[in-house]
Amino acid sequence: MELHIAKDPAQLSENVAAWISNYILEVLQSQERFTFVLSGGNTPKQLYSLLAKAPYNMVIPWEKIHFFWGDERDVPFEDERNNARMAFESLLDKVGVNPENIHVMRTDIGPEESAAEYEKVLKSYFGKEDTTFDLVLLGMGDDGHTLSLFPGLPIVHEKKAWVKSFFLEAQDMYRITLTAPVVNKAACVLFLTTGANKAITLKNVIEGTFDAEKFPSQLIRPEEGELHWFVDEAAAGAMEI
């Protein structure tokens, strides 16, 4: 695991935009297409907006990138809580991505159907054996959740399904999410985390003993790929480094 600490969220977004852009260009030297899994929430908005501007909008070969989502809130696309909507508004509507390369988790067909459909989308994209995303961008909630893997819920123990839906009582909504085993097949996973409100949880996730029931972000351990944590000083504040 590599830990990268930036001064503040603005500097962090700058660093991550440059890092992602270089990584995409490097990977595309040896393959024709790149798979990028986006996260939702608030933290990545600034990053997406930066990627939509110069120099990144000019240097990234957007037509070669396939976008997927790590999780989705089962609310209509028009709802501002919808993770895909945020990515469209801040990034995808602003750069030249082929609509066929954008693979959203649907919220117009019912959560179970959507999860089953997304698993089919992944299986037809990757083939049955190989689910290796090139890059998975993740966030971490202040409760330690990542994707829609929330503390204390059965979803954290899922070993077989690639995509699952479930009702999240605390937020009175269904969620659709990739599972940890699928994400752990990725070539590279990058967590983006900011804010003092996440400092204790971050310390527990990175430096604490393994307890995935309590801190589901600990489930993310790529089998062969790289794991990077990009955090700001406020989030890193409780760690011993």
Ligand SMILES: O=C1O[C@H](COP(=O)(O)O)[C@@H](O)[C@H](O)[C@H]1O
């Ligand atoms: O609910 C969610 O939360 C996490 C973390 O979001 P943040 O606002 O604290 O950055 C996010 O990664 C996930 O995609 C989203 O559905």
